[in-house]
Amino acid sequence: xxxPSLAGIITVIVLLLVNxxxxxxxxxxxxxxxxxxxxxxxxxxxxxxxxxxxxxFIDSFxxxxxxxxxxxxxxxxxxTLAAFALAKYKFRGSQVINSLLLSPLTVPSLIIGIAALxxxxxxxxxxxxxxxxxxHVLISVPYVVRLVLTxxxxxxxxxxxxGYMLGASPARVFWDITxxxxxxxxxxxxxxxxxxxxxxxxxSLFLVAPDTTTLPLAIFSYMQETLDPLVASISSVVILLxxxxxxxxxxxxxxxxxxxxxxxxx
Amino acid sequence: xxxxxxVPLLLAPSLIILLGVFLLPMLLMLVLSLQNDQQQFxxxxxxxxxxxxxxxxxLWRTIRVSLWTVxxxxxxGFPVAIYMANASGKVRGIVTMLILAPHLISVVIRNFxxxxxxxxxxxxxxxxxxIGFIHEPLxxxxxxxxxxxxxxxxxxxxxxxxxxxxxxxxxxxLSKAAAIxxxxxxxxxxxxxxxxxxxxxxxxxxxxxxxxxxxxxTPSLMGGTSVKVLPVIAYEQVxxxxxxxxxxxxxxxxxxxxxxxxALFTRLAETKxxxxxxxx
Numbered sequence: 001x002x003x004p005s006l007a008g009i010i011t012v013i014v015l016l017l018v019n020x021x022x023x024x025x026x027x028x029x030x031x032x033x034x035x036x037x038x039x040x041x042x043x044x045x046x047x048x049x050x051x052x053x054x055x056x057f058i059d060s061f062x063x064x065x066x067x068x069x070x071x072x073x074x075x076x077x078x079x080t081l082a083a084f085a086l087a088k089y090k091f092r093g094s095q096v097i098n099s100l101l102l103s104p105l106t107v108p109s110l111i112i113g114i115a116a117l118x119x120x121x122x123x124x125x126x127x128x129x130x131x132x133x134x135x136h137v138l139i140s141v142p143y144v145v146r147l148v149l150t151x152x153x154x155x156x157x158x159x160x161x162x163g164y165m166l167g168a169s170p171a172r173v174f175w176d177i178t179x180x181x182x183x184x185x186x187x188x189x190x191x192x193x194x195x196x197x198x199x200x201x202x203x204s205l206f207l208v209a210p211d212t213t214t215l216p217l218a219i220f221s222y223m224q225e226t227l228d229p230l231v232a233s234i235s236s237v238v239i240l241l242x243x244x245x246x247x248x249x250x251x252x253x254x255x256x257x258x259x260x261x262x263x264x265x266x
Numbered sequence: 267x268x269x270x271x272x273v274p275l276l277l278a279p280s281l282i283i284l285l286g287v288f289l290l291p292m293l294l295m296l297v298l299s300l301q302n303d304q305q306q307f308x309x310x311x312x313x314x315x316x317x318x319x320x321x322x323x324x325l326w327r328t329i330r331v332s333l334w335t336v337x338x339x340x341x342x343g344f345p346v347a348i349y350m351a352n353a354s355g356k357v358r359g360i361v362t363m364l365i366l367a368p369h370l371i372s373v374v375i376r377n378f379x380x381x382x383x384x385x386x387x388x389x390x391x392x393x394x395x396x397i398g399f400i401h402e403p404l405x406x407x408x409x410x411x412x413x414x415x416x417x418x419x420x421x422x423x424x425x426x427x428x429x430x431x432x433x434x435x436x437x438x439x440l441s442k443a444a445a446i447x448x449x450x451x452x453x454x455x456x457x458x459x460x461x462x463x464x465x466x467x468x469x470x471x472x473x474x475x476x477x478x479x480x481x482x483x484t485p486s487l488m489g490g491t492s493v494k495v496l497p498v499i500a501y502e503q504v505x506x507x508x509x510x511x512x513x514x515x516x517x518x519x520x521x522x523x524x525x526x527x528x529a530l531f532t533r534l535a536e537t538k539x540x541x542x543x544x545x546x
Binding site for chain 2: 022089119135
């Protein structure tokens, strides 16, 4: 066997460290004790049962899920349309429109949240589900635009022409030629938007109504008051759910490609 | 569908959202930040920030925490990037996956994991106490160290990938050539690998710095009430004190100081690069 290099050893340590929070939370959630301890004492599902005694977590889970699903669908739709306009039609100012569409990524989401709150208060959208949804769509659309634009950069538009020449209707061409070829990019955009919305705290913070909070925000507020294994059990549920989507994302698009795109955006 | 009609129709939904949820709100925030409590035009909120040592102290703390985060991310991330650049495609894929997957899980949850590890009764303290290495728990949380640990965990992936992608495009045979020509491994690192990874390092530093400056969740959860940074103060002005003009001004000051420092860094980095090119 090759002698492990210093870079190799540090790599293993870093990989352990960034995954440590997740590796720690799951065993902690099965503790039988009334507090967080090391090592976890005993084994029980009591903290999972406790979740159902806290309606705020169940309610906020449904709010987050609805919000994330609608955000994903809307962002995918709106972002795909915009990417099409930019890739298919060469028009003056398309560069400007492109950077405008990506501009929300360059501003910290905390500031987007504050600005949206100030404006939404004026037009009566503050504290409404619609306002929250619009803000989540805003921060998700740039990712979809980027993903679909990348997908379209290798897209051969003569295939569409060939479809027309063979007598297919525009709808048929779109459905049978364009969409299947772009599916990986659109699906990834959708999943990424779902996760962006489902995980968001800093924008939601300013826009939720007192009675309809989102799950990450409910955990955030609870954590500032109390630190007990309940946070661990709820977090474990969310981790499991996120992992399902992460695996799909890795299979459909590849995390490295996705991330390359994410890191260019800031 | 004619292109004259198609382009506006396809772009309308995204541009309407951009305008109504981003551009107009930012404009309103700018106007509000330039108002005093009598709703007259004034630079009061910005002047308050510059004159009050409380706020300049907060800004300095925000910058300090961000710089430490950059340093930690660089020191830990650089070897990972080097390792990835030299690894086979398969290993590279596994490392990428393992460094990115936790990124798609909410920062609130990752911070909670760190609280469990670093807390007074956390895993590290219990372990060190039980082997008798320490006699009272270390304070690893609710101070600047805690925030830096949390932020480094959040943003190290950006540093690693920025450096790794810049190294992927470098011809790996260059280090071999250096070795053949008799350069020691240390010499080869400083004369070949390091200069070639500089663009990636610059990109990673800029990225991690800007992200750290505007982080809100980690300073709140891992810094507690003692480590207030600019984003936390801005949040408090908007949501608790309800001083929206000041909150708006603080937001722009955060944005402005980040852009200014990043521009300064880029400027310095570029002049240095030009010098390198022309001196050799």
